Amino acid sequence: QQQVKQSPQSLIVQKGGISIINCAYENTAFDYFPWYQQFPGKGPALLIAIRPDVSEKKEGRFTISFNKSAKQFSLHIMDSQPGDSATYFCAASSQGAQKLVFGQGTRLTINP
């Protein structure tokens, strides 16, 4: 019940396209859903986060869509760029920013 399932494991998108990564959770107590971006050899960096009181949050080219009834949330990267190539992790927590449970990660490659 503590798991967060992320898909796909890897994703290749052409430059300018839309990258979509999906996550699903079981624990209805989760109330904080961040997305992290990680480059090789570096720690994860917070990209965008959402709480369940809204269904969508947009920051620049990055959008989180949240479906509370389906217990799913997704990351959309619009106009994907080669610099977006990284591993993306969704996460969830019932304790704010603490005790994050991470998804398995998606390795995103943007082809020029």
Place this chain on the structure above:
Amino acid sequence: GAVVSQHPSRVICKSGTSVKIECRSLDFQATTMFWYRQFPKQSLMLMATSNEGSKATYEQGVEKDKFLINHASLTLSTLTVTSAHPEDSSFYICSAESSGIYGANVLTFGAGSRLTVL
């Protein structure tokens, strides 16, 4: 924004030796820090929660005698891998909770420390 510094970034040691990794919050105080472990191409697994001035809380399956955590000040937590063995080779990442731009707390990660045990 909040910065978490981790040192060393890479360390190679011989089997049986102990290695200490430092995690510092540079521009904020962190009463709580978190230590994660990440295997190649895998997700982050929470190892323990480091509490300033008290004992760390370890996740199930993490050996507290193998991974010693000390949080001696509001800006420093250390992870010591004792009697390291090759299976302890991994990427260790610390994180600390800080105030986000909208007031809600966010988790900021260090750059990680890659441990290789020969």
